[in-house]
Amino acid sequence: MKRRDMLKLAAFGAALLTTTALLSTGHAFAQDKKWKIGFSQVTTIEPWRAQFNKDIIAEAAKHPEVELIITDGEDKTEKQVADVENLIRQEVDALLVSPKESAGLTGVVQQAIDAKIPVFVLDRNVDTKDYTQFVGGDNKLIGRAAGEYAVELLGGKGKAAGNVVEIWGGMGTQPAHDRHDGFHEFTDKEPGIKYLLDQQSGDWKQDQAYNLMANALKTNEKIDLVYGHNDPMAYGAYLAAKDVGREKDIKFIGIDGLPNEGVQMVNKGELTATFTYVTPGAEGLRQAIKFLNGEKVEKTITLPTQKITKENAAQVLKDNGL
């Protein structure tokens, strides 16, 4: 070890130390908070997740006694588990988790429960029943609503006929399966409805859905309806149809109905309809605060869905200040 190296490392260490010192100044302000609530989010890249975070932050702003810590799992199970472990170490008063997938997060949720931290599971469930509460939308319910509407669009009950392209979300994710199953409860009863694709996934992404649809358009003369498991994918399919001049004879149905995304698309007439999948952010935080203040909370809260079409889109936008 030369003296030069020592100096260098000292400089390096000093630089690091100042960085951490600078970054941790935020801690000083958090002393007068009554509750420290941790929220482990899967990712912040997806629009729905971004809205989710927006909702929970807006709700937290209404409760000055709450310090909210949000972590970002960067869409990796390993990272999210590490995040939750970290929140447990920070001895939060309540833990909100929106798991990337059920199996992967079960162990660490159990760990939090064992550490006597009340756990609120949001949007996707885990494989244990010991959590305090589950708050989420019901994807099957939304799928049913979409299926019912699709049958209506294609000619009504018993008479519906047409070629349907279904673009799956991430294969192997529960929401995609639920949205598929609910939809098919209605459409499978109609002998006139044909499916053109066999379980093709756009992985929730607009660009992948565009490519899927572009291929489907090349191989099929007639497509009547596209059902995308979320709005960006339905929109990607719409763009693909538009680029070959066929968007007029196809109906597009999406799911999620975010104000700044799906609702706008419906309002512009790009999508025929979308069904809202409300983020559990605000409700989850409200419930957690309620619980911390000693009130009873229900085991499960299911958030309702709303159909958004050309008729009510403008109103919804107005309600959301857009």
Add this chain to the structure above:
Amino acid sequence: MTALKLLSRTKLYWGLIAIFLIGVLGSPVSSKGNNIFLSYGNLLDVLRQVSTTGLIATGMTAVIITGGIDLSVGSLMAICSVVCAMLLTVPGVTPGVVLGVPTVALVALCLGIVVTRFIFLNLEKSRAGADAAARDVRLDTVRGLVTPAIVGVVLCCLSLWYLLPQIEPKFGVLGVLLVAPCVGLLFGAINGFIIVGGRLQPFIVTLAMMVTALGIARLTAGQNNAVLPVYTGSNATADFELLRSLVFGVIPMPGLFFLGAIVIYGAVLRFTPFGRYVYAIGGNEEAARLSGIAAGRVKIATYAISGLLAGIAAVLYVAQYRQGKPDAGAGLELDAIAAVVIGGTSLMGGRGSLTGTFCGVLIFGLLSNILQLHNINSNLQLVLKGMIIIGTVLVQERNAGDLLAYLRLPGAAHKETAAAKRPSQETPSLNLGGNKK
């Protein structure tokens, strides 16, 4: 004590201590007045969190020392995790069985043959004396073909005898611990064979394998790339508690695997001829070949071992997260390469060590932990991590001064010769630059 000595050979030893001290000094204090960073649970978390990346980085180090790179490890881990979860949860003949069991048989057969031949060759060489090393030793038919074949077939039958009865119920943890690493080993060996035999760039071969293996993982998982939970309450889980548990109540099992891999592979690289060949090939492959090293075989072995470690990492992943899925290990190869490079291993090959990699992995893990404990915005965390990688490597390579000089910033050596040439040896000792040699 020896461990300390080994560690102190790498300057990173100090970096590790520095990071640790920052963690301790800058640690937030919990509401109960405990130092969170130092809490026993937190340090265990760190060790457990880094062990998967650590195992992958261990295999990657040797590959990088030979001057290669292995981009396929993440996807190999995905395959192994899918196979692993499938064997544990679904009884009967599944894609996991179809892929896993024949692979074990094949690996057992080949290993039996190769190892037996190797032993006979060495015996022959040591008998023939010093001059034998310089020329090829011929083995007769019995020792060159017949005996190895018998040993291989026996090993193959033994492995099948062990695995076949487990297909109908579900596989136990030991069965899986045999299958997953073998699958990794096979794919790793395929990487090596194509690189050596086809004389292609490791980068492109392993890139292709990364894509291919991801496809195979998804095909194996079949039905919608389903996540396969290792259901709680099944035999598998009872076994798997073991892989999640603390050994002697102190070290988490994944951490033990990681430490074990570092110690064993480290010893192999440091003290065996094989290790010296690895360094020699990285230094100058042509020269190594001319001096009688079977460079091709050594390279194939490093890729195979890299795959094997990815397989072990996959078993730990399944134990840890109770699931195997095709996107397990996505992006892990880059984390591993970052840790290896921080550890002072040169991407040019020929220089590096596993102690360095160990420090690199821990530095990265501790850093993530500290940043997360301070609840720093996660996007900013990524920026900081990137800067730390560059900073650490600059310090490692002793090029910080060169960069300053090149940018004509203060702290550089010669003001008048800034950016023109490297500072010379006679600079004052406060200079941050300086020559390497």
